[in-house]
Amino acid sequence: MTPGRGLAPGLRVAVTRSRDRAGALADALAAAGAEPVLVPVIDFEVSADAGLGDAVRRLAAGEYRWLVISSITTVRALKQWCETAGTTLAELVPAGTRVATIGPTSVAVLAAEGVHAELAPVDVQSAAGLVELWPEFTPGDGDGRVLLPQSNLAEPTLVDGLAARGWTPEVVTAYQTVDYPAAPGLRLTATLSRSAPAHSAPARPAGGGHEGRYPLLTPAQAAGEAKAGRINAVVLASGSAARRVAGTMAPLPASCLVIAIGQPTRDEAERLGLRVAATAKHPTPEGIVAALADAQANFHSK
Numbered sequence: 615m616t617p618g619r620g621l622a623p624g625l626r627v628a629v630t631r632s633r634d635r636a637g638a639l640a641d642a643l644a645a646a647g648a649e650p651v652l653v654p655v656i657d658f659e660v661s662a663d664a665g666l667g668d669a670v671r672r673l674a675a676g677e678y679r680w681l682v683i684s685s686i687t688t689v690r691a692l693k694q695w696c697e698t699a700g701t702t703l704a705e706l707v708p709a710g711t712r713v714a715t716i717g718p719t720s721v722a723v724l725a726a727e728g729v730h731a732e733l734a735p736v737d738v739q740s741a742a743g744l745v746e747l748w749p750e751f752t753p754g755d756g757d758g759r760v761l762l763p764q765s766n767l768a769e770p771t772l773v774d775g776l777a778a779r780g781w782t783p784e785v786v787t788a789y790q791t792v793d794y795p796a797a798p799g800l801r802l803t804a805t806l807s808r809s810a811p812a813h814s815a816p817a818r819p820a821g822g823g824h825e826g827r828y829p830l831l832t833p834a835q836a837a838g839e840a841k842a843g844r845i846n847a848v849v850l851a852s853g854s855a856a857r858r859v860a861g862t863m864a865p866l867p868a869s870c871l872v873i874a875i876g877q878p879t880r881d882e883a884e885r886l887g888l889r890v891a892a893t894a895k896h897p898t899p900e901g902i903v904a905a906l907a908d909a910q911a912n913f914h915s916k
Contacts, residue, residue, distance in 0.1 A: 620647040621907055628653045628836050628848040630855045632794060633828075639849065640828050642899035646907070650828045651845060653836040655858035657796035658687055658765075660694060663787035666763070670695060673761055676708045678784075680760040683715040683731065684741055684772055686723055687802065688763050691789040693727065694804035704728025716744055719898065726808035739897055740878055741771040751780030763788035767854055769878070791854050833862035840870045847871040847891075847906055853882035860886035871909045873902060 621627075625648040629636045632654040640650035670692070673681060683689060689703070696702050704727060707713060713731040715721055717739030721731045735743030751758045758781045762772055766787045776783045789802055796802070831839065839845040840863065848863070848870060850856045856879055864887065866872065871891040874880035880893045891909035894901035 621903070622910060623647050624649060625846045625906075625910070626651055626839075626844060627906065628831070628840070628845050629828075629851075630655045630849060630859060631851055632657060633830065636828070639851075639899045639902060642903050643906075644828075646903045648847075648903075648906075651836065651839075652828050652830045653833060653848075653863075654794040654830075655833055655862065656852070656854045657792055657794040658691070658802040659790040659792055659796045659800040660802060661691065661766075661787045661789050663766075665786050666695065666788060669761055669763070669784065669786040670699075670706065673711065674701075674706050674708065676710050678711055678759045678761040679756055680781075681707060681711055681713045682744070682760060682762045682772060682776075682783075683713065683720060683724060684744075684762065684764055684768065685716070686720050686806070687765065688788050689720070689723055689727065690802050690804045690806060692763060693806065694802055695788075697804060702728065714744060714748075716740060717897065723806055723808050726806065738877075740876055741769065741775070742878070745771060745775030748776060748779055748781075755781075758782045759784060761786070765789055765791045765854075767791045769853075793858065833858065837863040837866075840866050843867070843869065845870060847873060847909070849873045849875070849902055849906070850879050850883055850888075850890075851875045853879050855879075856883040856886060856888060859883075860888055864888060869913075871906065871913060873906050873909060875902060 627643050627648045628651050629640050630653050633652055636652050643650045693703055696706055707729050713729055714733035715731045717734055721734050724731045735747055760776055760781050760783045762783050762785045773783045773785055836845060872888050874883055874890050874893045875897045880890045883890050892905040894905040
């Protein structure tokens with residue numbers, strides 16, 4: 615965001631994530647002059663895929679040439695598996711296995727867990743951006759097996775892209791994306807060593823930090839507030855969030871600015887009929903605040 619550029623005082627912004635994952639973004643919005651409102655729409659549960667444990671053990675045994683981490687929630691899911699198994703992420707990934715991820719933030723999150731990611735896009739921080747960087751398979755790459763632990767709702771972008779370059783991707787469900795709230799006892803609770811402000815990891819441990827000061831609304835309550843003009847913007851941090859907002863809060867009034875964290879989220883939101891006012895250039899709190907500032911300026915200039 616341009617230095618000194620803030621948001622209109624009193625601009626109420628719905629952040630569509632739970633308290634334990636909303637802190638960094640909500641704090642950034644508040645620092646820019648907005649009034650964040652938390653509207654959790656999705657949550658995450660441990661995987662029901664019996665193949666996850668087998669895949670992780672094969673990973674530790676060095677059977678994969680690459681490990682692809684396609685979201686920071688995947689890091690949480692693997693860390694939670696490790697905690698249950700009495701190991702760590704650093705111990706899980708052998709030296710001979712290369713690691714790729716979707717952007718600088720996830721590189722830093724992995725580094726804090728002791729895992730070095732050597733391949734990640736900078737400009738297009740998404741599965742599509744990673745596919746653009748992915749090397750062609752060569753005979754020196756062994757059997758070309760790539761492990762992709764993902765959400766149960768993951769798009770086939772990575773699988774198709776890697777296969778097109780001659781690799782053999784193996785997909786395993788690392789976590790379930792569900793409507794908020796997750797079932798008691800199944801919710802992902804692993805806390806990362808470094809917060810991941812723009813993605814799915816907790817900004818702070820549950821119950822800590824300052825995020826408790828922000829109001830918490832159900833989607834139905836938020837829909838009513840938006841229609842009454844008391845919520846001025848909605849931030850969508852994933853395609854899953856876009857689907858839930860479309861199903862529980864639409865139609866939103868034209869005066870309610872919808873901000874997407876990235877192009878895939880924007881595409882999904884628009885497919886569902888949501889009118890997206892701006893897309894963050896970078897999936898960070900600062901990038902989202904800047905996108906909202908641009909949308910606000912454009913709306914008032916019309």
